Amino acid sequence: MLVCLCNCTDDVSLLMVLLDTNPFFWSTSKSTSLSFSNFLSHVLAFLNSVLLLNQFNQVVVIATGFNTCDYVYDSSSSPTNQRAETLLRKFEEFVVKDEQLSKEDTVDGIGNSLLSGSLSMALCCILKSNSNDIQRVFRSGSLHPQPRILCLHGSPDGPGQYVAVMNAIFSAQRSMVPIDSCVLGVQHSAFLQQASYITGGVYLKPQQLDGLFQYLSTVFGTDLHSRRFLQLPKPVGVDFRASCFCHKNTIDMGYICSVCLSIFCKHHKKCSTCGSVFGQAQTNAPSTSNQKRKTPDT
Amino acid sequence: MASGKVIKRAKYKSSVKDPGVPGILEMMDDRFIFTPNNPKLSSSLSVQFKLIKGHKFTKEGSHKHALLNLTQDQGGSYIFEFENFSDRDVCREFVGRATTMAGEAGKTSSEPSAVTPQDEQLISTQEMERRIKLLQEDGELQKLHKQFVIGGILTEAEFWATRKKLLDRNTSSVIKQRAGFKSAMLADVKPAADGRIFAEKPAVHQAFLKFVPRKMTEKDFWNKYCRAEYLHSTKNPVAAAAEAAEDEELAVFLKNDDVWASEARRKIRRVDPTLDMEADEGDDYIHLPDHGLSRDDSKDAIDSPYEEYRRSLSQVLNRHGAVVLEGRSIDVELGDTRSVAEALARSKQVELANEASDGNANQERLDRISQLAEIEDLQPPRDPPLAPLFIKDPRDYFDSQQANALKTLGDTLVETRQMKCNLSTSEAYGSLRECISEIKIAGLSDPIVKPEIAFKVFNGLTQNISSTKYHLGKNPQESVLDRLPNITKDELLHHWTSIQELLKHFWSSYPITTSYLYVKVGRLKDAMSQIYPKLQEIKESVQSDFRHQVSLLVQPMLQALDAAFAHYDADLQKRSAKGGDRTNGYDRMRSIKLHYAIIGLKFKFRRITISERALPSCLVQFIKLHSVFYFEILC
Numbered sequence: 067m068l069v070c071l072c073n074c075t076d077d078v079s080l081l082m083v084l085l086d087t088n089p090f091f092w093s094t095s096k097s098t099s100l101s102f103s104n105f106l107s108h109v110l111a112f113l114n115s116v117l118l119l120n121q122f123n124q125v126v127v128i129a130t131g132f133n134t135c136d137y138v139y140d141s142s143s144s145p146t147n148q149r150a151e152t153l154l155r156k157f158e159e160f161v162v163k164d165e166q167l168s169k170e171d172t173v174d175g176i177g178n179s180l181l182s183g184s185l186s187m188a189l190c191c192i193l194k195s196n197s198n199d200i201q202r203v204f205r206s207g208s209l210h211p212q213p214r215i216l217c218l219h220g221s222p223d224g225p226g227q228y229v230a231v232m233n234a235i236f237s238a239q240r241s242m243v244p245i246d247s248c249v250l251g252v253q254h255s256a257f258l259q260q261a262s263y264i265t266g267g268v269y270l271k272p273q274q275l276d277g278l279f280q281y282l283s284t285v286f287g288t289d290l291h292s293r294r295f296l297q298l299p300k301p302v303g304v305d306f307r308a309s310c311f312c313h314k315n316t317i318d319m320g321y322i323c324s325v326c327l328s329i330f331c332k333h334h335k336k337c338s339t340c341g342s343v344f345g346q347a348q349t350n351a352p353s354t355s356n357q358k359r360k361t362p363d364t
Numbered sequence: 365m366a367s368g369k370v371i372k373r374a375k376y377k378s379s380v381k382d383p384g385v386p387g388i389l390e391m392m393d394d395r396f397i398f399t400p401n402n403p404k405l406s407s408s409l410s411v412q413f414k415l416i417k418g419h420k421f422t423k424e425g426s427h428k429h430a431l432l433n434l435t436q437d438q439g440g441s442y443i444f445e446f447e448n449f450s451d452r453d454v455c456r457e458f459v460g461r462a463t464t465m466a467g468e469a470g471k472t473s474s475e476p477s478a479v480t481p482q483d484e485q486l487i488s489t490q491e492m493e494r495r496i497k498l499l500q501e502d503g504e505l506q507k508l509h510k511q512f513v514i515g516g517i518l519t520e521a522e523f524w525a526t527r528k529k530l531l532d533r534n535t536s537s538v539i540k541q542r543a544g545f546k547s548a549m550l551a552d553v554k555p556a557a558d559g560r561i562f563a564e565k566p567a568v569h570q571a572f573l574k575f576v577p578r579k580m581t582e583k584d585f586w587n588k589y590c591r592a593e594y595l596h597s598t599k600n601p602v603a604a605a606a607e608a609a610e611d612e613e614l615a616v617f618l619k620n621d622d623v624w625a626s627e628a629r630r631k632i633r634r635v636d637p638t639l640d641m642e643a644d645e646g647d648d649y650i651h652l653p654d655h656g657l658s659r660d661d662s663k664d665a666i667d668s669p670y671e672e673y674r675r676s677l678s679q680v681l682n683r684h685g686a687v688v689l690e691g692r693s694i695d696v697e698l699g700d701t702r703s704v705a706e707a708l709a710r711s712k713q714v715e716l717a718n719e720a721s722d723g724n725a726n727q728e729r730l731d732r733i734s735q736l737a738e739i740e741d742l743q744p745p746r747d748p749p750l751a752p753l754f755i756k757d758p759r760d761y762f763d764s765q766q767a768n769a770l771k772t773l774g775d776t777l778v779e780t781r782q783m784k785c786n787l788s789t790s791e792a793y794g795s796l797r798e799c800i801s802e803i804k805i806a807g808l809s810d811p812i813v814k815p816e817i818a819f820k821v822f823n824g825l826t827q828n829i830s831s832t833k834y835h836l837g838k839n840p841q842e843s844v845l846d847r848l849p850n851i852t853k854d855e856l857l858h859h860w861t862s863i864q865e866l867l868k869h870f871w872s873s874y875p876i877t878t879s880y881l882y883v884k885v886g887r888l889k890d891a892m893s894q895i896y897p898k899l900q901e902i903k904e905s906v907q908s909d910f911r912h913q914v915s916l917l918v919q920p921m922l923q924a925l926d927a928a929f930a931h932y933d934a935d936l937q938k939r940s941a942k943g944g945d946r947t948n949g950y951d952r953m954r955s956i957k958l959h960y961a962i963i964g965l966k967f968k969f970r971r972i973t974i975s976e977r978a979l980p981s982c983l984v985q986f987i988k989l990h991s992v993f994y995f996e997i998l999c
Contacts, residue, residue, distance in 0.1 A: 089792035092799070102799035107808045154804050158797060165793040172788050225759035232761075256765065277821040279812045284825060299828050311760045326755055329764055340755050 076291040078122045078211040080195060082188040085109065085138070087129045087161065088179040088221040091251065095220060100250065100275040106157075108278040109218065110150050115283055117141055117149075124211055126191055127153060129160045130184040130219070132177060133167035136160050137187065178224030181217070181257060185234035185245075188215045192243055212290045213243050214267070220250035223257045235261045244268075246286050250275060268298050311338060369393075370458045372451045374432075376400070376409065377443040384445050391458050396434075398444070411442065413462040417489070421456055432456055494531055495524060507858065508865050517891040518869060522884070526868060561589075562708050563687045566623035571616045572705050580613070582702075592617030624683065633729070848914065852906055856917055859895060859902075863921050866892050870928050876935065889932055892925055 092102040113125050127139040138160055139153040192213040215238065235257075238245055244267035247258035254271060262269035272281045288296055309316045310331035321330045326340035336343050370391045375384030376398050387400035387408075398409040411434075420433040430452040435441045446452040499506045505527075512518040524531065562569035568589060576585050592614055595604040608615035787795070813821075848856070870888045873881045899918050906914050 087796065089789075089796040090787070093787050093792045093795050102796060103803040103806075104809070106800070106803050108812060110803075111808055111812045150808070151804075154800055158800050161793060161796050161800065165790070168789050168793075170789060223762065225762035227758075228762035229755070229758045256762070260765075272821070273824055274817055274821050277813050277817040280818045280821040281825070284822070297829050299825065309764045311764055314763060326753060328760065339757065339760055340753060 076212075077289045078120050079116070079289040080124045080192065080211040080213040081116055081126070082191060082213065082215045083109070083113065083125065083127045084130050084181075084184045084188060084215065084217045084219070085127060086179050086217075086219045086221055086250070087157075087164070088132050088177060089161075089164075090132070090173050090176040091179070091221045094176055095250070100278065104276070105218075105250070105278065106154075108282065110153070111279050112282040112287070113141075113153075114149065116287060119287070119289075122211060124195070126188075128184045128187050128191075129157065129164075130179045130181060131160065131164035132173075132179055133164050135180050135184040135187060136163070137191070176221060178227070179219070179221045180227070181219065181221075181224065182227040182230035182234055185215070185217075185231065185238070185261075189234060189237055189241065189243065193241065214290060215243060215245045216286050217245060217247040217258055217261070218250060219247060219255060219258060222251060222253055223255050227257075231257050231261075235264055239265050244290065246270075248272065248278075248281065248286065250278075270299055370454055372455055373447055374398070374451075374455075375445040377431075377445060379443070382443075384443075389444055389455065391455060391462070393462065396459075396462075398442075409442065411436075413459070416459070416463050419456065419459050419463070421452065432459070434459060491531070498527075498530055504861060508862060511862060512865065512891070515891075517866075517887050522869060526872070562705055563690075564683055566627070566712075567616060569705060569708060570623060571613070573709060575613065576702070588614050589617055636732075848906070848910055852902060852910070852914065855902055856914070859899060860921060863892070863895060863924060866895075867924060867928055870932075874931070874935070885932065889929070892928060895925065896922075 092105075095101070113127070116125055117123050123141075125139070125141040126137065129136055129138045138156045139149075141149070144152050192215075195211075196213070235245065238261070243265060245258070245261040245265045246267040247255065247262050247269050249255050249258060249269075249271040259269050261267070268285055270281065270285055272278060274281075285298060288298075307316050307318070308320075308329045310320055311328050312330050312332075312334075315331055317329070317331050321333055322328070323330075323337040323340060323342055323344075325342040326337060328337055328339040330338075334344065372389050373386070374389040375386050376389075377384040385400045385402075387398055390397045390399070394414070395410060395412045400408060415436055417435050419435065422429065422431045430446040430449045432444045432446065432452055432455055433441050434444075444455070446455065499509055509523060513520055513523050562572065572585060576582050580588075588611075591607075595607060598604075846853075866888055870885065870892070873885050873888070876882050876885060899921060903911060903915055903918060
C-alpha cells in the first residue's frame with residue numbers, strides 16, 4: 067500500500083497514454099520520418115521521465131489497435147525495474163491478439179484505429195482509480211493524482227466512431243480530464259482537435275517528428291498544476307460551424323432533426339439519418355409586418 | 365356638469381403658517397380663481413382643476429382653522445383658509461367633484477391624443493413612478509435614458525415604448541374578487557337575510573320554505589329560531605328535548621339537521637375509496653376526542669334519547685367551513701328573506717339535478733376501486749411507447765463538422781489525399797512486430813534526440829507560442845474585454861448598448877409612413893453619426909498592444925451602423941426619385957455604386973476628392989449626411 071506522507075501533491079499526475087498501433091499507419095510512416103521503433107524509443111524515454119518527475123506519478127499505457135485496444139502497462143502494478151521490458155512484452159502480445167482479430171487481408175487506405183475504445187478505457191481507468199483514491203485520500207490526507215489523457219495518434223479519423231468519440235470527449239469534459247493530443251500523421255485530426263479544445267487540453271501537430279521526445283517532454287510532460295504558470299501552445303480555435311448532411315455546405319441557418327440532431331440546409335420530409343418523418347414547416351405563419359404600422363403611443 | 369359656481373371669502377396662503385392674503389375664491393366647473401381684496405398685495409390666481417391632484421383639509425371641531433389644501437400635479441399646493449367650516453365644506457365638495465370630472469375628461473381626451481406621441485402630460489403618476497423606479501434600479505438604463513431622452517434624440521414616449529414589457533412586469537393588476545361569506549361564526553349572526561343561515565342550516569331553510577308565510581309569519585319563524593339557538597347555547601339537551609316535545613315547529617330547529625346529514629353521507633360516498641383515515645391517526649389532534657377542544661365529560665353520560673338534541677362544536681365548525689369555502693352560490697339582491705330562500709332552493713335543485721344526471725356515479729366508484737386496488741404483480745409492464753433511436757450512418761455527423769474544423773488548421777484538400785497502404789494485413793502486423801523486437805534488442809537510442817533537432821523543436825515551439833499568444837477571443841475561458849483597461853472596456857460596452865438602442869429605434873421606424881417617423885429617423889441618424897468619431901477616438905487612445913483587439917471589437921459596431929446608413933441613403937434616394945427629382949437610371953446606378961464605395965473607404969481615407977461632374981444630386985446629399993467626415997469637393 068502506497069501511503070503518501072507529503073502534503074504538497076498538487077503536481078502528482080496520473081497520465082493515460084494512448085498509443086496508436088495501427089499497423090497500416092506505421093508501415094506507411096516508416097518510409098517517411100518516424101518508424102514505430104523510433105516512436106517507441108521516444109515514448110519510452112518520455113514515460114520514464116514522467117515517472118521520474120514525481121515518485122507518486124502514475125502512468126498507464128493503452129494501445130489503440132486496429133481491431134481492439136487494451137491496457138499495456140500500468141506503473142502502479144508493475145515492478146519498478148525493467149519497465150521497458152514489461153511494456154514491450156505486453157505490446158507484442160497485444161499486436162498478436164490484434165492480428166488474430168483481423169478479418170480482411172488488405173485494407174483500403176490506412177484505416178482507422180479504435181480511438182473511441184481507447185478513450186473510453188482511459189476514462190474508465192481514471193474514474194476507477196479516482197474512486198480508489200478517495201479512500202486513500204481519507205486515510206492519508208493527500209490528494210489523488212490529477213488525471214490527464216495523452217493521445218499519440220497517427221491514423222486518420224474514423225467517421226464511423228463519431229458518436230462514440232464525442233461521447234467520450236464530453237464525459238472527459240464532465241469529469242474534468244483534459245485530453246492532450248499529439249498528431250503524428252500527415253493530416254490534422256478533427257476529433258483530437260475538438261477533444262483538446264473542449265476539455266482544455268493541448269493539441270499539437272509536431273513538425274519535426276524525429277524530435278518527438280523533445281515535443282513530448284516540453285509540452286506534455288508538465289502536470290496540470292504547473293500548466294497554469296506556463297505558456298503552452300494554444301489552439302488556433304475551432305470552427306464549430308456545421309455543414310449540412312445533404313450537400314456538405316457550411317450553413318449558418320438550417321433545419322435540424324429533433325430526434326437525432328442531423329442538420330439540413332432545406333426542409334426534408336424525412337430525416338435521412340434516423341428516418342423520422344417531419345411535419346410541415348410553418349412557413350406561412352402570419353407575419354407581423356402585414357399589420358398596420360402604428361406610431362408609438364404613450 | 366357640476367352646479368354652476370361657488371364664491372366664498374377666503375385667505376390664500378403660500379404655507380400653513382403664512383398669515384394669508386384675504387380675497388374672494390371663485391370656483392367654476394373647470395377652474396378656480398382667487399382674487400385678492402387688495403390687488404397690489406399679490407396677483408390673482410387662476411388654476412385649472414386638471415392640474416389638481418388631490419385635496420386635504422383640517423378636521424372640524426379642532427382648534428385649527430378651516431383650511432383647504434389643493435395639491436398640484438407638479439408638486440406645490442394652494443392653501444386657502446375659510447371663515448368657517450361650512451364654507452370650507454361647500455368648497456371641498458365642489459373641488460372633489462370638479463377634480464374627478466377633470467380627471468375623467470383627461471382620460472377621454474387622452475385617447476385621441478395618443479396619436480400625437482409628444483403629448484406626455486397625460487401619463488399617469490403611477491406610470492411615472494414605475495419608470496422612475498426602473499431607472500433607479502437599472503444603472504445602464506438610466507445612462508441610456510440620460511443620453512438619449514435628456515439629450516433630445518428620443519422622446520420619453522419613444523424610449524419607453526420599446527420597454528413596455530419592463531413596465532408591465534410591475535403592474536400585476538389586481539383582479540376583482542367576488543366577495544364570499546365572512547368567516548365569522550354563526551353563533552353571533554343575526555337572522556340577517558343574506559342567506560347565510562339558510563346555507564349553513566339546510567333544515568332551517570326547508571322549514572322556512574314550508575312554514576312561512578302559510579303557517580306562521582316571518583317574525584314568528586325567527587323568534588322560534590332564536591329560541592332554539594338559545595336552548596342550544598344552554599347546552600342542556602334535556603330541556604331542549606322537553607321543549608321540542610311541546611312545540612313541533614321548534615323541534616325542527618332543535619333536532620339534528622337531516623338534510624345536512626344526508627348531504628354529508630353523499631359527500632362521503634364521493635371520497636376516494638382508497639383513502640386511509642387510520643393512516644392519518646398520528647397527526648396532531650386528530651386522535652384526541654373532539655379534536656383537542658376542551659369539553660365537559662359529564663355530558664357524555666346522557667343517554668341516547670337526547671342525543672339528537674345535542675350539537676357538537678366541531679360539527680358546526682365543519683359545516684361553517686364548508687359553507688364559507690363554497691362561497692355565495694346565489695346572486696340575488698339581498699333584502700327579502702323569502703326571495704333569498706327561494707333562490708337558494710333553486711340553486712340547490714340545480715346542483716342535485718347535476719349530480720343525478722351522472723347516474724352511473726356508483727359504477728364509476730366501483731371501477732375506481734378496482735383500478736386503484738390493482739395487484740402490481742399481475743399487471744403487464746407499462747412502458748411508454750418508445751421508438752428506439754436508429755441512426756443509419758453516424759459518419760454524416762463527422763463529415764458535417766470535419767470540413768470546417770480542418771479548414772481552420774490550414775489543411776488543404778490536397779494534403780488529405782489518402783495514402784495507400786500496399787501491404788497485406790499479415791505483412792503490416794509482421795513489420796510492426798519486427799519494430800518491437802528491434803527496439804527490444806537495440807534498446808533506447810542514445811541520444812534520444814539529436815541536439816540540432818531539439819534546438820529546431822524549441823525554436824518552432826517558441827515561435828508557435830509567441831504567435832498564438834494574442835489569439836484571444838477564441839478561447840472561451842478568456843475574454844478580450846477583460847484584458848483591456850477598465851475605462852476602455854466600460855466605454856466600449858456603453859457604446860455598444862447605445863448603438864443597439866439607436867439601431868432598435870432606427871429599424872423600427874421603417875418603412876417611413878408618417879412625417880413624424882421621418883423626423884425621428886433623421887434625429888437617430890444624426891446621433892448615430894456622432895458615434896463614429898467616438899469609436900475612432902477609443903481606437904486611437906488605447907495602447908498599441910490592444911489596438912488590434914479594440915478595432916476587432918469595434919468592427920461589428922461599425923458594420924451595424926454602416927448597414928443602417930446604407931439603408932437610410934437607399935431609402936432617401938428612393939423617396940427623392942419618387943418625388944420628381946428624376947435622375948436617369950444610369951446616374952442612379954453609378955451613384956449607388958459610389959455610395960458603397962465611399963462607405964467602404966470611409967475608414968481608409970479620411971479625405972476623398974471627387975470632381976463636381978461625377979456628383980449626382982443624391983451623392984451630394986449623401987456627403988452632407990455624413991458631414992462628420994471631412995470631404996473635400998473640388999468644383
